[in-house]
Structures are given as structure tokens and as C-alpha cells.
Amino acid sequence: MTLIGELSLWVALLMALWATMASYAGGYYRRGDLITSGTRAIYATFAMVLLASIGLWTALLTKDYSLEYVASHISSNMPSAYIFTAFWSGQAGSLLFWELILSMYATVALITSRRRSPELIPWAAGTLGAILVFFLATNAFKANPFVRLDWLPVDGKGMNPQLQSPGMAIHPPNLYLGYVATAIPFAFAVAALITRKMDTDWLAIVRRWALVSWFFLTIGIVLGMWWAYVELGWGGYWAWDPVENSSFLPWLSGTAFLHSIMIQEKRGMLRKWNVVLVVVSFLLAIFGTFLTRSGIVESVHSFAQSPVGSWFATFFFLCLGGTIYLVATRLRDLEARAELESMISREAAFLYNNLLLCGIAFAILWGTLFPVISEWVRGTKITVGPPFFNTVNVPLGLLLLALTGVGPLIAWRRASVSNLKRQFLVPAVAGAVVLVALAISGMRAGYALIAYGLCGFVATTIFQEFRKGVSARRHIHGEGFVAAFVHLIARNRRRYGGYVVHAGIVMLFAAFAGLAFKTQHDVSLLAGQSYEVRDPYGHDWKFVSQGTSMSETLNRITMGVSLETWRDGKRVGLITSEKRQYLDSQKNPLFQPSTEVGIMTTPKLDTYVVLAGVAQNDQAELSITFNPLVMWVWIGGFVMMIGGLIVMWPQAERRRAQAGYTSVMLPASRISTEVPAGV
Amino acid sequence: MNRRSFVAQLVGGAGAMAAGARMALAQQPDAKPAVHDSMAMMRSNLFAMDQSAARTVVLPPKRDAKPSMTPDDRNALEHQIRCQCGCTLDVYTCRTTDFSCQVSPAMHRDVMGLVEGGYSAQEILNAFVGTYGEKVLMSPKRSGFNLVGWFAPGITMLVGAVLIARVIVRWRQRTVNQVEERPVRAPQHQPSSIDATAEELARVAAAVRSEDDRA
Numbered sequence: 001m002t003l004i005g006e007l008s009l010w011v012a013l014l015m016a017l018w019a020t021m022a023s024y025a026g027g028y029y030r031r032g033d034l035i036t037s038g039t040r041a042i043y044a045t046f047a048m049v050l051l052a053s054i055g056l057w058t059a060l061l062t063k064d065y066s067l068e069y070v071a072s073h074i075s076s077n078m079p080s081a082y083i084f085t086a087f088w089s090g091q092a093g094s095l096l097f098w099e100l101i102l103s104m105y106a107t108v109a110l111i112t113s114r115r116r117s118p119e120l121i122p123w124a125a126g127t128l129g130a131i132l133v134f135f136l137a138t139n140a141f142k143a144n145p146f147v148r149l150d151w152l153p154v155d156g157k158g159m160n161p162q163l164q165s166p167g168m169a170i171h172p173p174n175l176y177l178g179y180v181a182t183a184i185p186f187a188f189a190v191a192a193l194i195t196r197k198m199d200t201d202w203l204a205i206v207r208r209w210a211l212v213s214w215f216f217l218t219i220g221i222v223l224g225m226w227w228a229y230v231e232l233g234w235g236g237y238w239a240w241d242p243v244e245n246s247s248f249l250p251w252l253s254g255t256a257f258l259h260s261i262m263i264q265e266k267r268g269m270l271r272k273w274n275v276v277l278v279v280v281s282f283l284l285a286i287f288g289t290f291l292t293r294s295g296i297v298e299s300v301h302s303f304a305q306s307p308v309g310s311w312f313a314t315f316f317f318l319c320l321g322g323t324i325y326l327v328a329t330r331l332r333d334l335e336a337r338a339e340l341e342s343m344i345s346r347e348a349a350f351l352y353n354n355l356l357l358c359g360i361a362f363a364i365l366w367g368t369l370f371p372v373i374s375e376w377v378r379g380t381k382i383t384v385g386p387p388f389f390n391t392v393n394v395p396l397g398l399l400l401l402a403l404t405g406v407g408p409l410i411a412w413r414r415a416s417v418s419n420l421k422r423q424f425l426v427p428a429v430a431g432a433v434v435l436v437a438l439a440i441s442g443m444r445a446g447y448a449l450i451a452y453g454l455c456g457f458v459a460t461t462i463f464q465e466f467r468k469g470v471s472a473r474r475h476i477h478g479e480g481f482v483a484a485f486v487h488l489i490a491r492n493r494r495r496y497g498g499y500v501v502h503a504g505i506v507m508l509f510a511a512f513a514g515l516a517f518k519t520q521h522d523v524s525l526l527a528g529q530s531y532e533v534r535d536p537y538g539h540d541w542k543f544v545s546q547g548t549s550m551s552e553t554l555n556r557i558t559m560g561v562s563l564e565t566w567r568d569g570k571r572v573g574l575i576t577s578e579k580r581q582y583l584d585s586q587k588n589p590l591f592q593p594s595t596e597v598g599i600m601t602t603p604k605l606d607t608y609v610v611l612a613g614v615a616q617n618d619q620a621e622l623s624i625t626f627n628p629l630v631m632w633v634w635i636g637g638f639v640m641m642i643g644g645l646i647v648m649w650p651q652a653e654r655r656r657a658q659a660g661y662t663s664v665m666l667p668a669s670r671i672s673t674e675v676p677a678g679v
Numbered sequence: 680m681n682r683r684s685f686v687a688q689l690v691g692g693a694g695a696m697a698a699g700a701r702m703a704l705a706q707q708p709d710a711k712p713a714v715h716d717s718m719a720m721m722r723s724n725l726f727a728m729d730q731s732a733a734r735t736v737v738l739p740p741k742r743d744a745k746p747s748m749t750p751d752d753r754n755a756l757e758h759q760i761r762c763q764c765g766c767t768l769d770v771y772t773c774r775t776t777d778f779s780c781q782v783s784p785a786m787h788r789d790v791m792g793l794v795e796g797g798y799s800a801q802e803i804l805n806a807f808v809g810t811y812g813e814k815v816l817m818s819p820k821r822s823g824f825n826l827v828g829w830f831a832p833g834i835t836m837l838v839g840a841v842l843i844a845r846v847i848v849r850w851r852q853r854t855v856n857q858v859e860e861r862p863v864r865a866p867q868h869q870p871s872s873i874d875a876t877a878e879e880l881a882r883v884a885a886a887v888r889s890e891d892d893r894a
Contacts, residue, residue, distance in 0.1 A: 234768060234776045241767065343847055351847070355839045363832035370819070370828040378824055383761050385769070385817035392832050522775050610776055623775050 002064055005055010006146035012048035012099070013136040015041050019129030027122030027194070035122040039110055042125050045132055046103035053100045056093060056145050060086050065153045069093060069145040075158035076585040077555040082159055085169040089159055091308065092145035094172065099135045101180045106132070109184045109209065117201040123191030131183050134315050142308045154586075158555070161582045161594040167227035171220055175247055178217030179285040182250055184209035185257075186282035186319075189275055193326040196333045198271060206278055207261050208648075210254055213281070215644040217251040222637030233595045233610045235520060235625040237633060240389040245368045246288025249361050253281040256357035259350050259407070266412065267347060272331065273354070279323045284361075286316045291368070342414035349407040356400045363392045394447055398454060401509050404502050405458035408465070408495075426464060431457030451513035455506050462499045462506070469496070489646060497646030504643055507636030514629030523622045524615075525561075535605060535626040542566040543609075546574070548618050556582045558596075561611050561620040565600065575600050577611035577622070606630040732763040733785035736810045737792060744797030756800050757790055760807055761817050769817050 023038030025031065056069070060083050065071040073086040073093070088097040106128040114121050139145075162168065185206040192202040224247065225237035238244060257277035263270045290312035342348065367384045374382045409423040435453030443449055466488070473484035489496040517536040525531060527547030534540055546562040560578040564571065577598035582590045598609040606627040613621040748756070757771035764782040766773050770790070774783035786807075793803045807815045819825035 234772050239767070342851070343844075348847060351843050355836065355843055359832065359836040359839060362835050366828070366831050366835075374819070374824065374828065381812060381814040382819045382825065382828075383814050383817055384819060384828065385761065385767070387759065387818035388829075391818070392829075396836070520775060612776060 001058040002055050002067065002146065005052045005058065008048045008051035008055060009096070009136065009140055009144070009146065012045050012052060012103075013133065013140055015045040015048055016103075016129050016132035016136055019045060020126050020133055023122045023126035023129055027126065035125075038122060038129065039114070039125050042103070042106050042110060042129060042132075045129070045136075046107045049096070049099045049103045049136075053087070053096055056096060057084070057087055059146075060084070063156070065156055066148050067145070068147045068149050071149060071153050071156045073156065073159055075156040075555070075590070077583070078158060079164070079554065081169065082164050085163075086159055088172050088176070089163050090145075092139065092143040092147075094176070095135060095139040095143055095308075096145055097173070098176055098180055099132060099139060101176055102128070102132060102135065102183055105181060105184055105209075105212075106187075109188075109205070113188070113205050117188075117191075117197070117205060119195050119197055120188055120191040120202065120205075123194045124187040127187035127190045128183065131187070134311075138308050138311050142311060155584055158582065158584060158590045161556075161580060161590075162231055164582075165227060165231050167223055167230065171223035171227050173220075174216050174223055175220030178213050178215070178220050179247075179250065179289070181209055181213035181216060182254070182282040182285045185213070185278045189278040190323065190326065193275065193323075193330050196330060198275075198333055200265075203261060203265060203274075207258070207265075210257055210261070210278070210281070211644065211648045214251065214254045214258060215641070215648060217247065217254065218637065218640050218644060221247050221251060222634065222640075225637075226634060229630070230597055230599065231594075233597050235518070235608055235610070235623070235627065236515075237630070240364075240367070240386050242368045243288075243292045245364045246284075246291050249284040249288060249365060250281045252357050252361040252364075253277055253284055256354045256361075257281060259357075260354050263347050263350050269347065270351075272327070275327060277354075279319075279327070283316060283319055283323075284365075286312060286319065290316055344410065344415045344420070346407060346410045346412045346415075349403060349410050353400065353403045353407055356396055356403065360393055360396050360400070363396065364389065367392065397509070397512075398447065398450055401451065401454045401458060401505070404505055405454070405461040408498065408502070409461055423461075423464075427457045427460035430460035431455075445513075445516040448513040448516040451509050455510045455513075458502065458506050462503050465499055466496070493646050493649055497643050497649075500643030500646055501640050502643075504636045504638070504640030507632045507639060511629045511632035511636060514627070514632075517628045518625065520623060520625045522612075523624055524619050525563075525622060526617070526619050531624070533624070535607075536628055537604060539567050540569075541607070543575075543624065545620060548614055548620055555584075555590075556580045559611075559614060560596075561614075561622070563598070563609060563622075565607065573600060575607060575609045577609045579611055579614070601631050603631050604628065732765070733782040734810050736786070736789040736806050738796060738798060738806055740796035741798065744795065747794050747797050747799055752800070753790060753794050756803060757787065759804065759817050760786060760790070761815055762786065763811060763815065 019038045019041035021038075022034045022041060026034030026036075026038055058064075059067050059070050060074060061080075063070065063074065063076060063083075069090060069092050070086075073090050074083050078086075086093070088094045106125070109128075110121060110125055113124070188202060188205050188209075192198050224244065228239070228244075229237040254277075257274060260270045260277060261274055264274050290309055367388050370384050371382050374380060405427060406424070411419045431453045434456030435449055438449055438452055443452075466485070469488040470481065470484045473479050473488055474481070477484070477487075479487060489500075519536055521531070521533055523531045523543070525543070525545035527545055530542055530544040532540065532542045543563040543565055546564055548559055548561045551558050551560075558578050558580050560576050562574050562576045565573055565575050575598040578596035579593050580596060581593045584590050595610055595612075598611075600607040606625075608625040608627050610623040610625075611620060612623050615621065754771050757774075758769045760770045762768055762770050762773035762780065762783040763786070764773065764780050766780065768776075768783075770783045770786045773780050774787050789807075790803060793806060798806070804816065808820075813820065819828055821829055
């Protein structure tokens with residue numbers, strides 16, 4: 001099976017090559033036979049990549065240590081689940097996984113779009129084929145997972161302990177699913193530019209896949225934050241590391257696109273800008289991969305540095321040059337079909353939203369690259385760390401949060417004073433009340449105060465929208481509260497799903513603001529000794545060490561310490577933190593000792609205990625951190641995911657039209673100002 | 680395996696990360712450090728760390744020196760100084776989560792010494808920059824070429840805002856001109872290039888009628 005897998009990789013490369021040539025030739029000469037052949041070659045590429053993947057999985061599960069990749073990433077005593085996930089734990093495997101997803105996406109996209117946009121299919125298939133050729137060639141020539149060793153090791157090296165985590169098992173696939181999905185809108189954008197068919201069908205396809213990308217990137221990023229929080233042990237979940245930034249960049253541009261495309265659908269505006277955002281999202285995904293695999297920037301995550309960096313750079317510039325040419329030669333076709341009438345309107349709010357999202361993306365990209373630029377210009381190494389990113393991005397993030405509340409409520413075309421008053425009076429008062437109440441209660445952290453005030457404002461706008469919609473349905477249809485709520489969302493999933501996403505964003509911002517009140521305490525405890533401290537809410541905590549303990553399991557030795565924990569004189573449980581030394585099947589130490597953080601979670605506060613070390617006299621060296629509101633990061637991420645699902649859920653065309661999202665390219669002065677309520 | 684050998688293994692594991700320290704630890708299995716390991720150690724699988732990167736940052740104490748800041752201020756200062764072991768964390772975070780790192784405790788000791796010697800936060804940062812170079816700061820100094828780094832995002836945002844404002848003004852002007860030059864036509868006379876269904880056109884017609892009625 002391994003041999004079949006290896007051969008399949010090469011056949012897949014040939015198939016992708018044929019798909020590219022046949023599709024482009026078919027599109028150019030309008031030859032149906034070539035177009036069909038090219039499209040089928042994409043399907044065949046998927047089948048071949050699937051076979052190659054099965055080959056690699058077989059090699060991993062049968063522990064075929066003759067393969068360098070297998071010997072480098074698993075060992076005989078590893079849990080089976082992580083042997084399965086070892087597929088994407090290294091460079092060569094992750095590239096193959098990327099191809100598996102891309103070929104699968106390409107197959108699905110071509111099958112589901114062939115009737116809707118037959119003119120685009122050959123060019124989209126050709127572009128997807130070309131992307132597949134690049135990845136497959138990189139995989140086959142520069143990072144081949146089927147390379148064999150000259151000798152047969154008794155056992156493998158095993159997987160990095162940090163990667164042996166449920167979070168890390170599902171975080172990379174989600175990120176890949178998100179990253180790779182940017183290729184489909186890109187391919188259809190290229191097809192639309194080549195054919196000059198920038199119509200509604202193109203938009204529908206691109207939007208659907210942009211949503212897929214956004215959805216999986218959101219899950220991947222939140223899972224990555226969770227993994228960093230529970231595995232790395234430094235007490236935070238986001239460090240502005242270049243790899244984290246790389247995953248965030250396409251999310252930002254994708255989010256900007258999902259907002260600006262609404263303006264194109266409703267008003268036929270921002271056509272050039274939307275094409276640019278689609279292209280930029282894909283390029284950022286490629287650029288991020290280049291950044292993290294080339295070693296050009298210093299990152300704790302750069303575990304996959306290799307010569308593929310130069311290949312990615314070349315591919316990036318080819319894509320960039322090609323799309324710049326296409327856009328530049330088709331500017332006339334991308335002219336807006338309507339005009340903006342007021343700076344106080346929903347269109348304008350979405351423009352500001354795009355400005356902020358792209359501004360944040362630029363600031364992050366700039367900060368990530370500035371050490372390299374500085375070294376080129378001055379020959380001096382510098383560090384651009386969290387202080388820079390926080391200084392630049394926190395104000396922009398707060399402005400964006402404010403727009404999250406303003407954008408969906410303000411009227412299309414031109415907002416009147418009465419519209420503004422009707423929509424924003426209550427939320428503005430609610431936000432002000434929150435701000436003043438917190439200030440009176442003693443909160444003095446400026447940004448946190450503003451953030452909570454804005455959270456109050458945005459949350460009220462969302463609540464107000466749901467309340468109005470539910471009331472309207474109850475009045476018109478005589479439905480009960482729950483039925484009205486469900487039908488409200490079902491009738492206009494895009495709008496109310498979007499509100500759910502915004503509710504998740506509010507939770508995230510509230511949690512981020514909680515970081516301002518984080519406190520950390522370094523403690524040394526012998527068995528029986530206790531430590532008393534007050535948390536940011538004023539509760540008194542007492543931690544009593546139960547002493548250190550040792551145990552041995554399948555592939556590791558564990559040393560742990562348990563703290564009996566009391567809050568305000570009431571016992572609340574045990575918190576246990578561990579140090580783990582992973583072993584190979586010969587009981588030799590593998591990798592460096594790792595830490596398992598002890599976390600006691602409540603909606604208000606995480607009590608985060610790290611066993612930093614153990615002294616010879618069994619004294620535990622501990623770091624105890626009070627992290628307010630961290631749970632809301634995970635809840636917020638989950639709510640965003642649910643909102644994304646609601647938005648993505650297919651909706652009948654008739655209802656889409658009723659909701660006002662059919663792309664109407666009408667003169668601005670002839671479009672209704674009222675937002676369809678979906679009731 | 681007993682507790683002592685486990686501890687010794689932890690020491691060994693930590694040593695494996697430090698290329699220079701590994702041989703020494705192998706030769707002296709009972710050697711210190713008394714506390715071991717941690718997160719950056721694991722991270723160092725991914726990014727090799729240099730435990731020998733610490734240099735000395737010492738200045739003579741000022742006359743009648745008193746500690747120049749509170750422990751909280753000192754911790755805040757350490758958040759601005761990057762540990763040089765390669766972990767990419769600041770000194771405070773590294774030393775409080777990674778007891779095996781020998782660089783961040785050494786840098787912490789230097790900070791403590793300078794604080795005791797009466798030096799201000801800026802003087803301490805300058806002393807560290809003098810020894811390690813600018814890379815020791817968690818964010819670039821706001822001077823010289825670094826200003827490009829600090830201000831480029833803001834300038835880009837401003838340029839973007841100006842562009843948007845110009846586009847909006849242009850669009851508005853065009854709309855005003857269109858309204859002045861061309862009377863509103865009923866939807867049934869819309870040019871055929873308009874990409875809208877009959878149902879949409881009917882909705883628009885209804886909207887136009889209601890607007891006209893209001894007018």
C-alpha cells in the first residue's frame with residue numbers, strides 16, 4: 001500500500017499537470033472535450049492524492065520505519081490516535097494533507113458549480129490544477145513523505161509531546177481547511193477576470209467558499225489559542241508570534257471580503273475591491289506558509305523550516321504578478337454600477353469596516369516583517385513583539401468593535417436622524433451605563449473600560465435586533481417566542497447568523513479586556529505548606545500543597561503536584577499540574593520534559609497553575625495565575641462557529657431574494673432604503 | 680525509576696536543549712540546577728535555544744543609591760526585555776514559566792542589580808541595549824528608522840481613510856450629477872443591461888412608487 005501511495009503521488013502530479021493544460025486549452029479554444037478531460041483530471045488528481053494519503057496513513061499505522069517520515073514522527077509506544085494525526089505533524093505529510101484537502105475542495109467546487117457557471121469552469125479548473133501542480137511538485141521533489149531510509153530503525157523518534165494533545169490533533173486540519181479554501185475563490189476570481197464574466201454567479205460561488213474558509217480558519221485559530229493556553233504554560237493564548245499572525249491575516253482579509261461582498265450584492269459597488277480581497281486572502285495564505293517554512297522570521301512554531309520556502313516565494317510572486325496583470329487589464333469591467341450617497345450609511349460603515357480590517361492586517365504583516373526589513377536596511381536586528389502589536393492594534397480593534405454595532409443597524413443609502421435615533425439611542429445609553437458603572441466600581445484600565453462600554457453597546461444592538469424581529473413575527477404570525485425566534489433566524493440566516501457571529505465577537509473582546517486584570521504569583525511549596533492570595537475580584541484563595549507524586553504510563557513518566565484549593569474559606573477542589581518526560585519503547589527519554597497545566601475554570605476566572613520545576617528537596621516551584629474571563633474566549637469562539645454555520649447553511653434562492661441578497665445591479669437612487677427584516 | 684533518577688532525567692532533558700550544556704551535564708549528573716524544565720524547553724524542540732546567550736549587564740551603583748522602582752514596576756520593565764535564549768518570550772514570562780532557562784534568571788539578576796543601583800527604567804533599558812543590541816527590546820525604540828515601523832500602520836490607515844473619503848465624495852458628486860441630468864425613469868424602462876429579475880424590478884417599482892407618493 002505504501003508503494004501504491006508513493007506511485008499515486010507522482011501520478012497525481014501528472015494528472016494535475018494535464019488538468020491545467022487541458023482546462024486552459026479547452027477554455028481558450030472553446031473545446032468541450034478538452035474542458036471535460038481537464039475537469040475529470042482534477043477528479044482523478046483527488047483520487048490519486050487520496051490513494052497517496054491512504055498509503056502514508058497505512059505506513060504510519062503499520063509502523064513502517066523504513067520511511068524516514070514515519071521514523072521521524074512516531075514511535076511504537078505512542079497512542080494510536082496520535083499515530084493517525086502524525087500524518088500532518090511534519091512538513092512532508094502536512095503538504096500531502098494540504099493537497100488532499102485542495103483536490104477534494106476542487107472536485108466539490110467544480111461539480112457544484114459546473115451548471116451554474118459553465119463558462120468559468122475551464123479557467124477555474126486550470127487555475128486549481130496549477131495550484132495543485134505547485135503543491136504536488138513541492139511534495140514530490142522537495143519534501144517527499146515516501147523517502148526511504150538506508151537502514152531500518154528499531155523504533156521511531158516519536159512525536160513532539162506538545163503535538164500529543166487533542167487540540168493539536170484537530171487544530172492543524174482546521175487551519176488547513178481554512179487556508180486551502182481560499183484557493184477556490186481565488187481560482188474562480190481568476191476565471192471571472194479572464195472571461196470578464198463578473199456576474200452574480202461568480203459572486204455566489206466565491207462567497208460560499210469564502211465562508212467555508214472563514215469558518216474553518218475561525219475554528220482553527222480558536223483551537224490554536226486553546227492549545228497554546230493549555231499546553232505552552234505561559235499563561236496566555238496569543239503571543240503575536242509570526243505563525244499565529246500568519247493564520248490571522250487571511251482571516252482578516254476574508255472577514256473584510258464577507259462584509260464588502262454584501263455591498264456588491266446589494267448595490268453593485270466595490271467590484272474591484274472584492275476581487276482584490278479574494279486574491280489577497282489566497283496570497284496571504286501562501287505568504288504565511290512561506291513565512292513560516294522559510295525561516296525568514298524567528299518563530300517558536302517554525303518547526304517545518306526547509307528549502308520549500310524558496311518554492312513558496314516563487315509561487316507567491318507568480319500568483320501576485322498574474323493577478324495584478326488580470327485586474328489591471330480589466331478595470332473597466334469592474335466599474336461600480338452604483339454610487340455611494342452618504343458617509344452615514346451602511347455602505348459607508350462597511351467601507352470603514354474594511355479599512356479597519358485591512359489596516360489591522362497590514363499592521364500585523366508589517367510588524368511581522370519589520371525585523372527583516374530593519375535588518376536589510378540598517379543591518380540591525382530588532383524585535384517586534386506584543387508591545388508593538390498591542391499598541392497598534394488595540395485602538396483599531398476597539399474601533400472595529402464599535403462598527404460591529406453600528407454597521408448592521410444603520411440604513412442603506414443614507415441614514416436619517418430619526419433612523420439613527422431609533423436604532424442607536426438605547427444601545428448607546430446601555431454602553432454608557434456599563435462604562436460609568438465599571439468606572440464607579442473602581443475599574444481604571446482605560447482600554448478595558450472602553451472595551452466593556454463598547455461591548456455593552458454592541459450587545460444591546462444585537463439584542464435589540466432579535467427582540468424587534470421576534471416581536472414582529474409574534475405580531476404578524478401569532479407564533480410563540482421560541483418558534484418566532486427559530487423562524488426569524490431560519491428566514492434570514494445570513495442576517496441573524498451574522499448577528500450571532502457578532503455576539504461571539506463581543507464575548508471575545510470582553511475576554512480580551514479581562515487580560516488587563518491578570519495577576520501572576522510565583523510560589524515555592526513543600527508538602528503541606530500553603531499559599532494565600534487575593535484574586536482580581538477580591539476573593540481570597542488558599543492553595544495547600546499535597547506534595548509531589550510520580551507515575552509511569554504508556555510512553556511517559558509523570559511528576560505532578562496537587563494543590564487543595566479554597567476560595568473565601570470554602571474548598572473548591574484540587575488543581576494538579578504535571579511535568580512529563582516522554583520515553584521511547586526502550587525507556588530512553590524522548591524530547592524535553594513537558595508541562596501539563598492545571599486549570600480551574602469558572603466563567604469569571606481561570607486559576608492557572610504551572611509546575612515550573614521540582615527542587616531536590618521535593619519543593620514544588622509553581623506559577624499561579626488568575627486569568628479573568630478566559631472561558632469567554634472559548635465560548636465566544638464557539639458562538640462564532642455556530643453563527644458561521646447558520647450563515648453557511650444553504651438557503652433557497654427565493655428566500656435569499658426575499659432577504660435582499662440577490663445581486664441587484666441597479667441605479668443607487670432606485671433601491672429601497674429599508675433593510676429587509678426577514679420577518 | 681525513582682524520584683531522584685527522574686529529577687536527574689529532567690536535568691538531562693533540559694541539558695539536551697542547551698548544546699553547550701549537554702556534555703557538561705552528562706559528565707556531572709548530580710550537578711545543579713536544583714529546579715528543572717518547563718515550557719520553553721518543550722518549545723525549544725521547535726526552536727533551538729541558546730542557554731549560553733546571557734551576558735553581564737552591570738553598572739556601578741549611583742551615589743546614595745536606593746531601589747529605583749517597586750517590584751511591580753520592575754516586573755513591568757522585564758516585560759519590555761526579551762530573553763535571549765531564543766524562546767521569543769520576555770524576561771519576566773520566561774523566568775516565571777521556565778525554570779530550566781538559565782538566561783532569563785541571569786538577565787533578571789542584572790535588572791535587579793541595576794534597580795538596586797538606582798538606575799531608572801530607561802537607563803536600564805539603555806544598558807541592556809548597549810550589551811545585547813536593540814534586539815533585546817520587545818519592541819523597537821521609537822527613533823530613527825524604527826519610526827517607519829511604528830508609524831507605517833497609522834500612515835497607511837490615514838491614506839486609506841483619505842482615499843475612501845475621496846471615493847465617497849466622488850461617488851456622491853456623480854450621484855448628484857446623475858439626478859440633476861437624468862430624470863428618474865420607471866423600472867420598466869431600465870436598460871436591458873441591468874442584471875435584475877422581474878420580481879426584483881417589481882419590488883423596485885413598488886419602492887419608487889411609494890417614494891414618489893411620499894414626495
